[in-house]
Amino acid sequence: MHALRVYARLLVAGVRRQSSYPLATLAGLVANATFGLLKTGILLAAVGSAGGTLAGYDVGTMSAYVWLSQGLLGSVNLWGGSDMMQRIRSGDVAIDFLRPVDVQGAAIATDVGKGLFALLPRGLPSVLIGVLAVGVTMPATPGPYVLGVFSVLVGITVSHALVYLLAVTGFWLVETRGVTVLYMSVSGLFAGLFTPVWLFPDWLRTAAEATPFPSMMMYPIDVLTGRVTGADAVGVVGVQLAWLAGVLLLGHVLTRAGRRTLEVQGG
Amino acid sequence: MADALARLAPYRAVLASRVRSQRSYRANFVLDLVGAVLIGLMEFTEIWVLFHAVDGIGGFTFAQILLVFGIADLTFSLADLVVGHCDSLPTYVRAGTLDVFFLRPQPVLLQLITSDISLRRLARATVGLGALVAGLVINDIAWDARSVALLAIALVCGVVMFASVFVTAAGLQFFLVNGAEMTNAFVYGGRYAATQPASVWPKAVVVVFGFVFPMAFAAYLPVTALLGLPGAPWLPSWLGWCAPLAAAWSVTLALLCWRWGVRHYRGAGG
Amino acid sequence: MIIETTGLTREFRVRDGLRRRTVRAVDDLSLAVEAGESVGYIGANGAGKSTTIKMLVGILVPTAGEVRTCGLRPVRDRRDLARRIGVVFGQRSQLWWDLPVRESFEILATIHGLPAGEARARTAELVELLEMDDFLATPVRQVSLGQRMRAEIAAALLHRPDLLILDEPTIGLDVLSKQRLREFLVAERREHGTTLLLTTHDMGDIERLCDRVLVVDHGRLAYDGTLDGLARTVGAQRVLVVDLATPADDLTGIPDATHVRSEGGGLRQHLAFDAESTTAARVLAAVSESAEVRDLSIEEPEIEDVVRRLYAASR
Incomplete structure (x- = not known):
């Protein structure tokens, strides 16, 4: 119970830090909407030249x-950097280990808090712009929304749990830029940022499905838009949860090992 | 001539120091080179996926879009190499580097532009160059003075246009210190737009990236003129020859924004 | 006149919650500094010192009033002015943090268009006087604060400016580094007649370096004269802090000194005295008559305190 309160508090802290920069939020929205319009143009043209349906879209x-x-x-988080990465590089993480909270849990909770808050000023307005400027087809029944919201929450958590993994490599690597760049180069493509994963040729799609990246963005969107429904949708969320569990477990193990490294080297 | 060289000496001294310092962190430098190529390849893959899923988009086949992507990506990377750091003006403001520029006897904008150079973006440029070369080989181009001139104009004007966009961003960031991300809309949004066939754009996008930030002139229009393809509504293919006009407009806009931004920074009013 | 301002005023619009209001950082400031003078420009934080300097060097445009530096208009003639002044902002570096110190000097020499021979000679001179030999090959980011400040000052003096402006040059430095820096500046001025304008929170800087003090408060000039005159005006008191061998009652009967407070049940006592009417030695002698002194220190008046008293006195 206590642990839960701690994470809730950290989550709120993440939200508050995010909300203190209104201009930054507006800026993000403008950039978001611009890219949205450009993506809409090319993807709808692709649907058009495929004769009205493309891979089920x-x-x-x-x-x-x-x-x-x-x-x-x-x-x-598709770009891979995080506060935790900075804290490990600077050595500040030693202070985190002195606090009576789980370092991994606290770091991820804070980032998920920021991520969830961003849905309000950035997420919902982006969708609204799409609805008003272009028009979107969404499910008419409540089911996909209920499961979809949960799926989005899991997706956001998967992404921050993954980014945490990148951060803890900093216990052993002098420079984490390499893993960050690697992450950044595959995350967007495999998460389905610029084109749905379902437009990929078979081999590339199989490769994407073998990674946790679609769980961050592609799967939640599939569930929310009713592209998958019923038992299939539950199955997709199950896949997300499995990835989340795996990534969290690996993070936990690496955190403990990292802490030992830190103690041996004295920070 | 000697006088001009002497006037360039300060900029050369700073730039040479940047090059030395980047090469001294060899491991990071190599990582950055590899990363830049990877990201370039992924961006290329996104386009390839889309054109692989259907026969053509907006009147362009994959072979044809290779040329658009190649020219746009190559010229953007070159501009990024030279002036990309202008895009992070708030960092310069916060660190006080900008104030220091005011204390030196050179124009502030030139000092900013020559204060850094990102060699790793050379690697990024190889992706664009590769796409361009492939595009030139597989497309059926009538090679004569006209097509060579068109290609040369496109490449030069592309670099000038993208460089101007970075400077425009810097000028506006004087007003947007906490909201610098807003300029991503036309800097990186502009790069993305330039790799697309402009024929798929909604009207609002045509206005913004056809004329205000004339990204259609960077690659799409010259390629339609080069391959003899029809243009888009509002953007006929003969406009491909007008890339120098678009570049001149971009430069004008950039200098106006920069002046306006500096006036604001010094508190002289809008 | 190397610096001349008349009615210099600078306003800022600041956000105050949802509303915006106008703050006057510099208010109708008129001052004149002759070539060769050495002037301390002091005031509390936020009194308008940095804003004034930014207007003097051409970074900020005045809202109203006139300013001439080296006979030039700072904003319009910024590039000509840059060749004639050297500026060190305490917190912002003009050096290249990832390069050896020496290389920063080389780049700056090129930036100011110094002929190679002259650049070499001047660098050598500064390296010797500021004792920079030890860290000349070290990247700027690895040198200590004291070393960096010496390098910053050398960088500002490389092109032999007529006017040197230093913003908090000794902040964060240890006693020895401060001392060295002050000695260098005195020598530099004697040698080249460089005009010096400095802002500081350290009375010691003013005492050792400046023959004239300007105090700015709420953007207005509150005092212009010598340091002694300032001390007389505000009666700034120094404080003798004594640690006693055994706890004693408050030492109230010392002539020309007033008991401020006691700590540790009377083990440490603070006595304020006026430098005009007595000396630390005399106060100490009087204290020694009634208690055994184990240790002592003398606290100089804080600049904030001086400004506060000045403000109170003018009302």
């Missing part, structure tokens, strides 16, 4: 994909 569902992915952009 029609104009309305493709547009829903575009604007939901733009909306999630401020909440999932």
Whole structure:
């Protein structure tokens, strides 16, 4: 119970830090909307030249994909850097280990807090712009929304749990730029940022599905837009949860090992 | 001539020091080079995926879009190499580097532009160059003076346009210190737009990236003129020859924004 | 006149919650500094010192009033002015942090267009006087604060400016580094007649370096004269802090000194005295008559305190 309160408090702290820069939020929204319009143009043209449906997407569902992915952009971390990475590099992480909270849990909770907050000023407005300017097709029944919201939450958490993994490599690597660059170069493509993963040729799609990246963005959008429904949708969320559990477990193990490294080297 | 060289000496001294310092962190430098190529390849893959899923988009085949992507990506990377750091003006303001520029006897904008150079972006440029060369080989281009001139104009004007966009961003960031990300809309949004066939753009985008930030002139229009393709509504293919006009406009806009930004910074009013 | 301002005023619009209001950072400031003078420009934090300097060097445009530095208009003639002044902002570096100190000097020499021979000679001179030999090959980011400040000052003096402006040059430095820096500046001025304008929170800087003090308060000039005159005006008191061998009652009966407070049940006592009417030695002698002194220190008046008293006195 106490632990839960601690994480809730950290989550709120993340939200508050985010909300103190209104201009930054507006700026993000403008950039988001611009990219959204450009994505809409090219993807709808692709649907058009495919004769009205492309890999199961029609104009309305493709547009829903575009604007939901733009909306999630401020909440999932596709670029790989984090506060934790900085704290490990600077050695400040030693202080975190002295606090009576789990270092991994605290770091991820704070980032998820920021991510969730970003849904309000960046996520929802992006979707709204899509609805008003382009028009989107969304499910008419409540089911996909209920499961979809949960799926989005899991997706955001998967992304920050993954980024945490990058950060803890800093216990052993002098320079984490390499892993960050590697992450950044594959995350966008495999998460389905610029084109849905379902447009990929078979081999590339299989490769994407073998990674946790679609769980961050592609799967939540599929569930939310009703591209997958019923038992299939539950199955997709199950896959997300499995990835989350795996990534968290690995993070836990690496954190403990990292802490030992820190103690041996004396920080 | 000697006089001009003497006037360039301060900029050369700073730039040479940047090059030395980047090479001295060899491991990071190599990592950055590899990373830049990877990211370039991924961006290329996104386009390839889309054109692989359908036969053509906006009147362009994959072979044809290779040329657009190649020219846009190559010229953007070159501009980024030279002036990309202008895009992080708030960092210069916060660190006080900008105030220091005011204390030196050179124009502030020139000092900013020559204060850094990102060699790792050379690697990024190889992706664009590769796409361009491939595009030139597989497309059926009638090689004559006209097409060579068109290509040369496109490359030069592309670099000038993207460089101007970075400077425009710097000028506006004087007003947007906490919201510098807003300029991403036309800097990186502009780069993305320039790699697309402009024929797919909604009207609002045509206005913004066809004329205000004339990204359609960077690659799409010259390629339509080069390959003899029809242009887009509002953007006929003969406009490909007008890239120098678009570049001149970009430079004008950039200098106006920079002047306006500096006036604001010094508190002289808008 | 190397610096001349008339009615210099600078306003800022600041956000105050949702509303915006106008703050006057510099208010109708008129001052004149002759070539060769050495002037301390002091005031509390936020009194308008940095804003004034930024207007003097051409970074900020005045809201109203006139300013001439080296006979030039700072904003319009910024590039000509840059060749004639050297500026060190305490917190912002003009050096290249990832390069050896020497290389920063080389680049700056090129920036100021110094002929190679002259640049070499001047660098050698500064390296010797500021004792920079030890860290000349060290990247700037690895040198100590004291070393960096010496390098910054050398960088500002490389092109032999007529006017040197230093913003908090000794902040954060240890006693020895401060001392060295002050000695260098005195020598530099004697040698080249460089005009010096400095802002500081350290009375010691003013005492050793400046023959004239300007006090600015709320953007207005509150005092212009010598340091002695300032001390007379505000009666700034020094404080003798004594540690006694055994706890004693408050030492109240010392002539020309007033008991400020006691700590540790009377083990440490603070006595304020006026430098005009007595000396530390005399106060100490009087204290020794009634208690055994184990240790002592003398606290100089704080600049904030001087400004506060000045403000109170003018009302």
